[in-house]
Amino acid sequence: MNITEPGDPTRTRSWARLGQLAVPMRARELREIFAEEPARGPAWTLDAAGLHVDFSKQRVTREVMDALLELASEQGVLERRDAMFAGAHINATEDRAVLHTALRLPLGASLEVDGIDIAAEVHDVLGRMANFSDRVRQGEWTGATGERILNVINIGIGGSDLGPAMAYEALRYYSDRQMTFKFVSNVDPTDITEALLGLDPAQTLFIVASKTFGTQETLTNAKAARQWIVDALGEGAVGKHFVAVSTNAERVAGFGIDTDNMFGFWDWVGGRYSMESAIGLSTMIAIGPQRFRELLDGFHAVDQHFRYADPAVNVPLRMGLIAVWNRDFLDIPTNAVLPYAQFLSRLPAYLQQLTMESNGKSVRCDGARVDYNTGAIYWGEPGTNGQHSFYQLLHQGTEVVACDFMLFAQALEPVYDMQDMLAANALAQAAVLAFGRTAEEVRADGTPEDLVPHKVMPGNRPSTFILAARLEPHALGALIALYEHSVFVQGAVWGIDSFDQWGVELGKAMANSILPDLQDADRPLDRDSSTDALIRAYQALHAQA
Numbered sequence: 001m002n003i004t005e006p007g008d009p010t011r012t013r014s015w016a017r018l019g020q021l022a023v024p025m026r027a028r029e030l031r032e033i034f035a036e037e038p039a040r041g042p043a044w045t046l047d048a049a050g051l052h053v054d055f056s057k058q059r060v061t062r063e064v065m066d067a068l069l070e071l072a073s074e075q076g077v078l079e080r081r082d083a084m085f086a087g088a089h090i091n092a093t094e095d096r097a098v099l100h101t102a103l104r105l106p107l108g109a110s111l112e113v114d115g116i117d118i119a120a121e122v123h124d125v126l127g128r129m130a131n132f133s134d135r136v137r138q139g140e141w142t143g144a145t146g147e148r149i150l151n152v153i154n155i156g157i158g159g160s161d162l163g164p165a166m167a168y169e170a171l172r173y174y175s176d177r178q179m180t181f182k183f184v185s186n187v188d189p190t191d192i193t194e195a196l197l198g199l200d201p202a203q204t205l206f207i208v209a210s211k212t213f214g215t216q217e218t219l220t221n222a223k224a225a226r227q228w229i230v231d232a233l234g235e236g237a238v239g240k241h242f243v244a245v246s247t248n249a250e251r252v253a254g255f256g257i258d259t260d261n262m263f264g265f266w267d268w269v270g271g272r273y274s275m276e277s278a279i280g281l282s283t284m285i286a287i288g289p290q291r292f293r294e295l296l297d298g299f300h301a302v303d304q305h306f307r308y309a310d311p312a313v314n315v316p317l318r319m320g321l322i323a324v325w326n327r328d329f330l331d332i333p334t335n336a337v338l339p340y341a342q343f344l345s346r347l348p349a350y351l352q353q354l355t356m357e358s359n360g361k362s363v364r365c366d367g368a369r370v371d372y373n374t375g376a377i378y379w380g381e382p383g384t385n386g387q388h389s390f391y392q393l394l395h396q397g398t399e400v401v402a403c404d405f406m407l408f409a410q411a412l413e414p415v416y417d418m419q420d421m422l423a424a425n426a427l428a429q430a431a432v433l434a435f436g437r438t439a440e441e442v443r444a445d446g447t448p449e450d451l452v453p454h455k456v457m458p459g460n461r462p463s464t465f466i467l468a469a470r471l472e473p474h475a476l477g478a479l480i481a482l483y484e485h486s487v488f489v490q491g492a493v494w495g496i497d498s499f500d501q502w503g504v505e506l507g508k509a510m511a512n513s514i515l516p517d518l519q520d521a522d523r524p525l526d527r528d529s530s531t532d533a534l535i536r537a538y539q540a541l542h543a544q545a
C-alpha cells in the first residue's frame, strides 16, 4: 500500500488559522470560557471503551477544535491511521509495518499482511503463552529440582521492561499473591543483585525479554542470572529456569536458551508498543490468561473506537490534537501524568517511553528539519503524593504544565472512605488548576494584604480528566491504547516517524567504545577534554576500591 507522507503542517491553511486563534486564546481564562458555555463539562466529555474523558478544562473552543480537525484532515491523519491498521509500512525509516493493533485482535479475526494471516500467528503465540502460564501457575512447570516456581524475574529494558513492570504493578490486585514478580533492567549491578537477594534459585524463573536479543543491559543481566542458577543448580538447570521472548531465535539459541522455550513476536511490533505481545508473558503469568485476554480486549475496544468513531467524538483523535495545540500554539512544553491510583505508579515512566521515544523527533518523514515543536516532555507521579511534592509549581510556577488526571470510582481494596478522599483530591486539583483564585477572593477570606499576592492562584492551567469505574485489566488496556493512538495522531500531524528511535543509537555505540578505554588506564584517550578527564577521574576512584 502506498501512503503519502504528511508534509510540513505549518504550510496548511488550518495551521495558519490555529495561529490566529491562539493569539486571543493566550489571554483568555478558563473561567471566562466556562462562563460562556454553562454546560461545558458534559459537552466536552467523550466516552470510549469505559473511559470517561473530560477535555473541558483544556483551553480549547469549538473554533479551535474545528481547526484542529481540519489540520488532521489536511495532514491525512485518518488515511495514515487506516494505513497503519492495514499493515502499510508507515515506519518508513525502518521500512516496517506498525501493527501492534493486530496483537489484540479477538480470536477468529484474520488480518492478512504480505500473504500471511498475522492474526492467526498472534493467537498461536498467545495460546503457547497461555499454556506455559497455566503450567507455571499450577506448579506443573517446575524448576530443575521439581520445586514450584514462585519467583518470576523479567530481564529486559525499555519496551521490554517498562510495559511488563507497569502492568504488573497496575494489575497486582489480580495477581497470584503467592508468587513474586521482579523486573531487572539496569546494567547497574545493584539492580540484579538486589532482585536476587533472598530468592531461592530452585523456585526462580527468568524471562529474558528482548526484541533484538542484542541489548547490552539485558544480555549482561541475563548472563549474571544464568551464572546464579548454574552456581546453585548446575548447568543442566538452565532449560527449566530460563525462557526467552524475542524476535531473534538465532540469538536466543546462541545465548543457550532452548528455542522451544522462546515466545516470539514480530518486527512490526515496536518495543514501546509490545506489552501485550509475548513481552507481556510475566503479566500473563501474574494474572492468568483469562485476565490477560481482558487486557487485550480493552486495547481492542479503543482500537475499534479510534478506527471507526466519527472524528467529532473520537477520543484519541481529540486527545492527540489537543496535545498538538498545547505544544505548538499555547507553547506548553511538558505534560504531567497524574494517576490517582497507587497501582499506576509506573505509568508515568511507561508513558515517558511511549510518548518521548515516539515523538521526540526533529526531522520529518520527508527528511526536512521541523521548525515547529514536536513531542512534549512527559513526567509524573501518582496523586496524592505529587501534591506534596511538585504541585506547587503546577499551581504557581512560571511554566504552565498540561496535566492528565486519572481516577477510578471504585476502590479495589476499600478502607474507610479513602477512595472518596482520593477522588476529592483529584477533582479539587483539576478545578484549582483550571480556575485558580483571584486576589478579590483571597481578600474576601480576610487574608492580610501582604500575603494576598502569595495566595493568588493564577489558574488557567489546562488538564484532561480520565475517569473509569475500576482499575481492571480491560480499563488498563483501554487507557494504554488511548495514549498509543494519541501519540500516533500527534506524530501524524507533525509529519514525523513515531515508530523509529534513531536518537538512542549513538549513545549506545559510544558507550561500547568507551568501555575498553575505561578498563585500561594505559590506553591513550582522544575524545573531548571533558569525557577524557572524567575517564581518568573514574579510573583513579575505581582503583581505590
Ligand code: F6P
Pocket (backbone or CB within 6 Å): 157, 158, 159, 160, 209, 210, 211, 212, 213, 214, 215, 218, 271, 272, 357, 501, 504
Ligand atoms: O534503546 C531503545 C530501545 O531500542 C527501545 O526502543 C527498546 O524498547 C529497548 O531499546 C529494548 O530493546 P530490546 O527489546 O531489543 O532489548
